[in-house]
Amino acid sequence: MVVVAGHESTVNVLGNAVLALLQHPDQLRQLRERPELMPGAVGGVPAI
Numbered sequence: 001m002v003v004v005a006g007h008e009s010t011v012n013v014l015g016n017a018v019l020a021l022l023q024h025p026d027q028l029r030q031l032r033e034r035p036e037l038m039p040g041a042v043g044g045v046p047a048i
Contacts, residue, residue: 021028031037 031041
């Protein structure tokens with residue numbers, strides 16, 4: 001049970017992150033053009 005305890009929350013966070021980028025294509029484009037911004041974007045994912 002402990003092994004899969006974080007599965008649902010992980011799936012939800014990743015899904016919300018993808019949804020946020022799809023809803024804000026300008027931000028997605030910026031991340032694609034400037035991959036050095038990725039650490040900051042990934043660091044902000046749990047706040048979604």
